[in-house]
Amino acid sequence: MANAPLMPKATAVWLVENTALSFDQIAEFCKLHVLEVKGIADGEVAQGIKGLDPVSSGQLSREEIDRAEKNPNYRLKLQESRVRLPEPKRRRGPRYTPVSKRQDRPNAILWLLRNHPELKDSQIMRLVGTTKTTIEAIKERTHWNAQNLTPMDPVTLGLCSQIDLDIEVQRSSKDRPAAAVDQGATLLPADVTTAQEYEEPYTAPRRPKEDSLDLETVFAKLGGARKSDIEE
Numbered sequence: 001m002a003n004a005p006l007m008p009k010a011t012a013v014w015l016v017e018n019t020a021l022s023f024d025q026i027a028e029f030c031k032l033h034v035l036e037v038k039g040i041a042d043g044e045v046a047q048g049i050k051g052l053d054p055v056s057s058g059q060l061s062r063e064e065i066d067r068a069e070k071n072p073n074y075r076l077k078l079q080e081s082r083v084r085l086p087e088p089k090r091r092r093g094p095r096y097t098p099v100s101k102r103q104d105r106p107n108a109i110l111w112l113l114r115n116h117p118e119l120k121d122s123q124i125m126r127l128v129g130t131t132k133t134t135i136e137a138i139k140e141r142t143h144w145n146a147q148n149l150t151p152m153d154p155v156t157l158g159l160c161s162q163i164d165l166d167i168e169v170q171r172s173s174k175d176r177p178a179a180a181v182d183q184g185a186t187l188l189p190a191d192v193t194t195a196q197e198y199e200e201p202y203t204a205p206r207r208p209k210e211d212s213l214d215l216e217t218v219f220a221k222l223g224g225a226r227k228s229d230i231e232e
Helices: 008-018 023-030 034-042 062-070 099-115 121-128 132-139 162-175 215-231
Strands: none
Touching: 008 023, 008 034, 023 034, 099 121, 099 132, 121 132, 121 162
């Protein structure tokens, strides 16, 4: 309860017995219901509870009480404690499971192993409050009641909340490496596609240079050839 005094009922008992405050003022200050404060005044509620003086404990000043007694519409204000108490550290460990639900834990473990194989043993231990030995026995089907086990949702069984289950599933998905997805053929970078390979310009093969013809030599050869034909 935010902004509530220590031991609210004991404080309400003291205020009812030692002040002229209204039931509404006491209920507002102690964060209780008005009918509960009336029950304290009638002796029907908080029987055997010893009143706690909020003035001596530094939670309320006498001037604040006098101001509220004179004005029924005034609301008491809780004084800030001079002593800063450290917040208790949350103990990490297997979740406590009531005795009446412990027989359902193997069924819940089997459900988690089948529906969320990505969960680690430590996560299952946190969710249903079991041991690593029990998880291994159910995995290997060496559990003493393995033949009669039926997968059952731990949220339905009341062994854990849906929020806790979703948190563990998301945590395991973050720890698991992402599978490579085949994206098919991809386009080449622009610097590759725009680059042009250097090619030498095409040149036709050169024909061998013919020697210039001498007409006299040609006719001389033709004349010699004719003369030899006549002599034959």
